[in-house]
Amino acid sequence: MHRFHRRGRGLVVLASVALTLPLTAALSPAAAASPADPTAPATSTSAPYALVPQPVSQRAVPGAGFTLTPRTRIAVLSKDAAAQGVGSYLAKLLAPATGYDLKVVRKTQAPDKALVLDPGGPASLGAEGYTIASGRNGVVVTAHGAQGLFRGVQTLRQLLPAAVESRTEQSRTWTVAPAEISDAPRYEYRGVMLDVARRFFPVEQVKRYIDEAAAYKINKLHLHLTDDQGWRIAVDALPDLTEVGASTQSGFTGGTDWYYTAADYKEIVSYAASRFMTVVPEIDGPGHTMSALASVPELNCDDRARAPYSGFDVGISLYCLKDSQHQDATKNFLQTVVDAVARLTPGPYLHLGGDETPQATRGEYDAYVKAAADATTAKKKTVMGWHQLGQSPLPAGSLLQYWGEDSDRETIGTASEKPGITHLRQGVAQGAKYVMSPSDHAYLDMKYDASTPYGLSWSGYVPVQRSYAWDPETVTGKLDGTGAVVPAGQIAGVEAALWADRAYEGSSELPTPGTRWPSPQDYADYMSFPRLPALAEVGWTPQSGRDWTGFRQRLAQHGQRWTAAGIGFHPAPGVPWPGTVRTVEGEHVIVTGDVDGVALENAGSTSDGTDLVLWAPNRGPKQTWTVSPQSDGTYTMTNKSSGKCAEASGGAVGATVVQRTCDTGRTGQHWKFTARPNDDRYTIAAVGGLVLTAGSATNGAKATLEPDTGSALQTWTVD
Numbered sequence: 001m002h003r004f005h006r007r008g009r010g011l012v013v014l015a016s017v018a019l020t021l022p023l024t025a026a027l028s029p030a031a032a033a034s035p036a037d038p039t040a041p042a043t044s045t046s047a048p049y050a051l052v053p054q055p056v057s058q059r060a061v062p063g064a065g066f067t068l069t070p071r072t073r074i075a076v077l078s079k080d081a082a083a084q085g086v087g088s089y090l091a092k093l094l095a096p097a098t099g100y101d102l103k104v105v106r107k108t109q110a111p112d113k114a115l116v117l118d119p120g121g122p123a124s125l126g127a128e129g130y131t132i133a134s135g136r137n138g139v140v141v142t143a144h145g146a147q148g149l150f151r152g153v154q155t156l157r158q159l160l161p162a163a164v165e166s167r168t169e170q171s172r173t174w175t176v177a178p179a180e181i182s183d184a185p186r187y188e189y190r191g192v193m194l195d196v197a198r199r200f201f202p203v204e205q206v207k208r209y210i211d212e213a214a215a216y217k218i219n220k221l222h223l224h225l226t227d228d229q230g231w232r233i234a235v236d237a238l239p240d241l242t243e244v245g246a247s248t249q250s251g252f253t254g255g256t257d258w259y260y261t262a263a264d265y266k267e268i269v270s271y272a273a274s275r276f277m278t279v280v281p282e283i284d285g286p287g288h289t290m291s292a293l294a295s296v297p298e299l300n301c302d303d304r305a306r307a308p309y310s311g312f313d314v315g316i317s318l319y320c321l322k323d324s325q326h327q328d329a330t331k332n333f334l335q336t337v338v339d340a341v342a343r344l345t346p347g348p349y350l351h352l353g354g355d356e357t358p359q360a361t362r363g364e365y366d367a368y369v370k371a372a373a374d375a376t377t378a379k380k381k382t383v384m385g386w387h388q389l390g391q392s393p394l395p396a397g398s399l400l401q402y403w404g405e406d407s408d409r410e411t412i413g414t415a416s417e418k419p420g421i422t423h424l425r426q427g428v429a430q431g432a433k434y435v436m437s438p439s440d441h442a443y444l445d446m447k448y449d450a451s452t453p454y455g456l457s458w459s460g461y462v463p464v465q466r467s468y469a470w471d472p473e474t475v476t477g478k479l480d481g482t483g484a485v486v487p488a489g490q491i492a493g494v495e496a497a498l499w500a501d502r503a504y505e506g507s508s509e510l511p512t513p514g515t516r517w518p519s520p521q522d523y524a525d526y527m528s529f530p531r532l533p534a535l536a537e538v539g540w541t542p543q544s545g546r547d548w549t550g551f552r553q554r555l556a557q558h559g560q561r562w563t564a565a566g567i568g569f570h571p572a573p574g575v576p577w578p579g580t581v582r583t584v585e586g587e588h589v590i591v592t593g594d595v596d597g598v599a600l601e602n603a604g605s606t607s608d609g610t611d612l613v614l615w616a617p618n619r620g621p622k623q624t625w626t627v628s629p630q631s632d633g634t635y636t637m638t639n640k641s642s643g644k645c646a647e648a649s650g651g652a653v654g655a656t657v658v659q660r661t662c663d664t665g666r667t668g669q670h671w672k673f674t675a676r677p678n679d680d681r682y683t684i685a686a687v688g689g690l691v692l693t694a695g696s697a698t699n700g701a702k703a704t705l706e707p708d709t710g711s712a713l714q715t716w717t718v719d
């Protein structure tokens with residue numbers, strides 16, 4: 001709870017929550033199961049209902065829930081058009097699965113037996129806070145204005161059975177689980193980025209993604225509109241930008257409509273606004289600009305247009321900023337583009353990129369930032385940019401996006417600080433605020449593990465647990481969490497980023513003519529679910545209200561919602577998806593149950609007697625074990641890369657675990673798997689009763705045998 005005092009208004013909200021709903025109520029003995037079955041048994045760490053993001057407080061109230069009928073009214077207690085709009089939105093949301101055409105009525109008082117939306121709640125709820133009271137007699141969502149109602153409606157939706165997400169009519173009863181919920185976000189900025197430049201997303205697919213993200217209370221849609229591989233927004237004064245610059249994508253040429261017309265873009269913006277989501281357009285520069293260089297000759301030092309680019313490289317382009325003539329040309333160009341984009345964008349931000357410009361000199365980079373920032377502030381927009389922008393002078397109030405990773409954090413405070421950290425310090429000193437998108441947690445294009453068909457892994461694998469288990473307040477600090485470069489007061493929020501440079505199957509290699517390209521929607525669904533909901537919770541829920549153990553249980557229930565909605569998600573290992581029968585027998589990775597879960601592996605050794613170690617999970621052969629039953633009820637574990645068996649090196653406390661040529665006659669190779677009560681994880685004991693224990697959750701830690709204390713380092717997911 002100590003973190004709350006730093007967040008001014010949050011304190012008020014939480015204090016009022018604490019009065020009506022003690023936070024301990026969130027630990028009620030009710031179920032972690034789906035709202036459809038609120039009476040199922042729960043584990044002690046679970047919240048009563050499987051809500052994502054986890055609300056500040058939730059309590060299951062005794063008694064029956066409210067059952068919808070075709071005559072149920074949605075009563076909006078206000079004339080306000082935006083609040084009425086949330087009422088119609090809710091009616092449309094419920095229509096396909098229920099088959100009900102619920103009437104939206106305007107009332108001044110909360111009626112019984114209705115879904116009541118009241119935007120007249122106290123100002124202390126803030127713009128996005130809300131409460132829900134649901135019971136046998138109806139449901140009341142209260143907020144201070146329409147936006148809070150909309151966020152509350154997303155929670156209400158999760159109190160209904162998963163089938164409510166279906167696009168076709170389901171014949172069943174629709175009961176809203178009985179609950180008292182009080183909620184408000186940790187951060188104001190909770191975004192997701194779509195890279196529509198490398199892979200073009202048609203308007204319909206963008207809208208669908210907006211709905212998917214809004215369901216998890218994401219409130220910013222950052223569109224990466226321009227890159228080397230394509231320019232995706234029409235600018236009237238510069239028709240070649242889309243006639244030439246939009247004709248390519250990564251891996252594709254010859255397009256004629258791979259861009260948003262002004263009307264398309266307006267449609268996206270207004271659809272997003274109807275979901276209380278702000279569009280943040282990005283015009284990247286001075287690098288990532290080949291599509292502009294291919295369309296506007298004077299942006300090049302030799303005044304000759306480049307060829308449109310459909311390849312897969314980064315760091316290949318730069319506006320010409322070498323002399324004043326070309327600086328002026330770039331400046332005029334940026335003014336024209338920024339004017340056009342700003343005119344179409346009601347939201348406050350314009351993202352100016354600034355990433356990956358290896359060839360730019362300091363002066364060239366500064367010239368770009370000045371020209372782009374001046375054009376932006378002239379249009380009364382707030383400058384946003386990648387964290388590199390911090391190295392140049394910035395207008396007051398700028399918002400920067402941090403995308404560093406652990407390897408940068410390791411250098412904090414040393415003589416060899418990575419440039420990213422230096423840029424961060426420079427931006428912090430200028431008073432910039434930050435949106436956190438650490439690539440090793442928040443990049444949705446990183447592979448989940450070695451088996452992910454799409455994406456990259458330059459920032460390591462990002463399993464769902466990594467996207468969940470981090471704190472924006474410590475992610476710019478040293479690896480032990482101390483010394484954050486960005487102070488808590490300068491953190492605006494969190495953004496997940498779905499890059500699309502490797503949106504094809506078998507992406508560890510460059511594509512061949514036989515490569516399969518999923519639709520942008522299939523790629524987005526698979527890479528975003530379940531990681532986007534995990535990141536949405538990082539941005540919404542107070543750190544003290546989050547833990548991986550509870551989250552994975554809640555998340556598991558959402559798989560049914562995605563299936564009902566037709567979202568092709570990745571059934572990530574480590575999450576107890578209902579209906580998946582897990583057996584010990586067979587090929588598995590064996591991962592500790594703690595926040596930074598590490599996997600048992602043989603470090604690539606082929607020799608007998610090598611100690612087994614723990615490493616960040618990657619599901620490669622070194623971490624893959626075939627678990628085979630023996631006649632005495634134990635199992636052997638055979639490593640896929642070496643073909644050798646895990647063996648207790650001795651019977652004493654602290655003995656290491658090694659690999660050795662398989663021989664069932666050796667008692668040290670017999671392991672007893674015991675399922676934990678109320679859990680889907682195991683303790684793994686050697687014959688003497690000591691249990692397999694990870695020395696720590698750091699790469700390279702040894703596996704040893706210790707007495708069973710129930711520690712997370714002795715609790716194994718067998719996936």
Ligand code: TNX
Nearest residue numbers: 314355386403445456499501
């Ligand atoms: C880095 S991080 C990029 C993008 C790529 C991405 C792929 C950053 C701001 N830029 O150009 O698409 O990696 O993971």
